[in-house]
Amino acid sequence: MMENTNNQQPIDKDYYKRQIGLIEITQGAYKARCLHLVTKLNVASLLADEKPHSVDELAKQLGGVDATTLHKIMRGLSTIGVFKHHDQEEGVSSRIFSQSDLSRMLNDKFTRDAILFKGGDGVYNGLNDIGETLKTGKASVALHSAGKGYSNFWEYIWDNPTELGLFERGMTGLTSPLLPYFLDMSDFSKFKVVVDLGGSQGVMIQEILKQNKHLEKGINFDVQETIDNNKKLDRSKVDPRFSEVVGSFFESVPVADCYTMSKIIHDWDAKEAKGILETIGKSIKPNGKVFIYDLILEKDRDYYSYRTWKDVDLWHSVNGRQRCEKEYTDLAASAGFKIDAFVKDYMVIMSKIVN
Ligand SMILES: C[S@@+](CC[C@H](N)C(=O)[O-])C[C@H]1O[C@@H](n2cnc3c(N)ncnc32)[C@H](O)[C@@H]1O
Known part of the structure; x- marks a missing residue:
């Protein structure tokens, strides 16, 4: 493959904005994984009383969770509608969050189960092999990432009860x-x-x-x-x-x-x-x-x-x-x-x- 080192677009003052449009797409992986994480941890259930809560209090209730990381993840998710991030206080990013329309849905069994499957390890790890599918035209989601060289997705889930349960x-x-x-x-x-x-x-x-x-x-x-x-x-x-x-x-x-x-x-x-x-x-x-x-x-x-x-x-x-x-x-x-x-x-x- 030829290396493309030529800049075909002038670096004008808006170049960085066009670039951010693309780089933000690469952040999709963080968004998907963090949504899956907070769903798995049931963070939204701690906001079910519809009151504001600090991340420090939430992290304590969850146990085994770092409050600073939780703050960053919830703030990121709030930019795409999941959780409401309260206004900054005295020039510092607020550590207070409450429920939003989308985070409220994470307490609903159907939505929760759908996210646990669609954002789960089987699907997520399998994304690594999309290049293989592009090369061969053969569905590769379960071939390598699942570890055992299954010949298709069905073999993989039928052989892995946890994945099958998540799928169903x-x-x-x-x-x-x-x-x-x-x-x-x-x-x-x-x-x-x-x-x-x-x-x-x-x-x-x-x-x-x-x-x-x-x-x-x-x-x-x-x-x-x-x-x-x-x-x-x-x-x-x-x-x-x-x-x-x-x-x-x-x-x-x-x-x-x-x-x-x-x-x-x-x-x-x-x-x-x-x-x-x-x-x-x-x-x-x-x-x-x-x-x-x-x-x-x-x-x-x-x-x-x-x-x-x-x-x-x-x-x-x-x-x-x-x-x-x-x-x-x-x-x-x-x-x-x-x-x-x-x-x-x-x-x-x-x-x-x-x-
Ligand atoms: C994508 S799911 C759809 C499930 C359900 N109809 C729905 O809409 O939620 C596909 C279903 O087809 C079933 N399936 C796959 N291969 C099958 C086969 N050879 N004979 C019968 N069912 C099969 C799977 O076990 C799974 O339940």
């Missing part, structure tokens, strides 16, 4: 807030049996059952490791129509008239996504439907930055991708399905082509 709780934390939006787009009135493929802890199918009293059965379908972990969850109040089935959607799935998949197809490349649809094609009842809940890229430019970075994340983690309408249309056709509708920016309805 993180997915519930990320998906639960979307359920009102997903269910608002979905009409289950013509179905009797719905299977949620790759349903993880089962929150989606339970919500579908809750809102659709006419359904006879709702099945949460996932791999052995996840269904085994679900046995630790409190199911005492679960709907009697709910059940769980172990399996792989590359092999066979229970017979049903509706298959839901939230954040499943986006985990797989064209060949594997086709394979999942073909498996469904063998079991789907006549007039059955496939409801896919994945972001449809380009359909809506809201949160566009978030969506495109999520695409990088999916690619580096599992060779998954965010797809555009055309890619879903091609995918459906490749597996003998057709698109019935794209609903808003987050749902694709497919049905099997009957010859």
